[in-house]
Amino acid sequence: MASVRHDPAQPKVAPDERMRRSGGADGTNGVARRAEWPIPGAEVGPTVRTMTEEVAQLEAYRLSARALASRILNAQEQERVRVSRELHDDTGQALTLLLVRLQLVEGMSSEPEVRRELADLRLLVGETIDGVRRLAVHLGPSVLEDLGLRAALEWLADRVRAETGLVVALRLDCDCRNVPAEVAVAIFRVAQEALTNVVRHAQATRVDVRLGTDDDCLELLVADDGSGFAVDEAKARPIASVGLFGMAERIALVGGGLDIDSSPGAGTRIRASVPLRVEVFA
Ligand SMILES: Nc1ncnc2c1ncn2[C@@H]1O[C@H](COP(=O)(O)OP(=O)(O)OP(=O)(O)O)[C@@H](O)[C@H]1O
Ligand SMILES: [Mg+2]
Secondary structure, three states: OOOOOOOOOOOOOOHHHHHHHOOOOOOOOOOOOOOOOOOOOOOOHHHHHHHHHHHHHHHHHHHHHHHHHHHHHHHHHHHHHHHHHHHHHHHHHHHHHHHHHHHHHHHHOOOHHHHHHHHHHHHHHHHHHHHHHHHHHHHOOHHHHHHHHHHHHHHHHHHHHHHHOOEEEEEEOOOOOOOOHHHHHHHHHHHHHHHHHHHHHHOOOEEEEEEEEEOOEEEEEEEEOOOOOOHHHHHHOOOOOHHHHHHHHHHHHOOOEEEEEEOOOOOEEEEEEEEOOOOOOO
């Protein structure tokens, strides 16, 4: 390895200083060139004006992007409610009617084979009704409206446990009675999306869901022990990260913040925090 020996007769000189003394790499022979400001003869007015205009334009874009996100999320929420209601009222009713008529026909037949076939069909229709009902509840906020945030989170945790076998440890440290409706919807949808992501992507064995208050903020934490992921890479794929974007945007629209802490092999922690005494600008 090459070593640099220092001549004790010479004072120690830092490399960049040596470069400056020896004439410099820029050919200025060691004479430092400093930009003069304002540059003589240059007009700074138009440059400053252009930059100010660009900053104003960027701010306008940011505000209109946020307004658009708000409208999209509201439209999505309304659409979910509409589809949920239709599933419940139309599809659900039609299937129930079908079930009743199958029962009638089954009673009218004395053929054992036909009766067996009809009984099987009845079971199938019964299962389909359960599926439609589950989907309607999942889509609509009725569980939230009917039961409130605490019970809705309990329902969500039960459902994930029953459908996936995942250990869902739920801790609710707030009575949530004073939580404004729009904050409750945002928190519930974040919990729903975060748990869906755990089931779809994390290969976790356990997920902790905690709801509590801290410094006048309502806080939701969803932490799994799964595969984790590179957050910046996922965010850089905007099309693929609608779920992450939607969570952050929902929470921002009720004046809060969302923090995603994850890396490959280290599980994922999602923390949503919403101040309970702020003007909501949704
Ligand atoms: N809990 C998690 N564990 C591991 N990877 C995750 C987790 N949550 C998100 N990811 C990763 O981040 C990506 C982006 O998540 P995001 O929810 O935005 O999209 P998605 O779930 O793939 O699709 P969708 O738009 O339907 O939600 C996922 O594709 C996945 O790779
Ligand atoms: Mg997702």
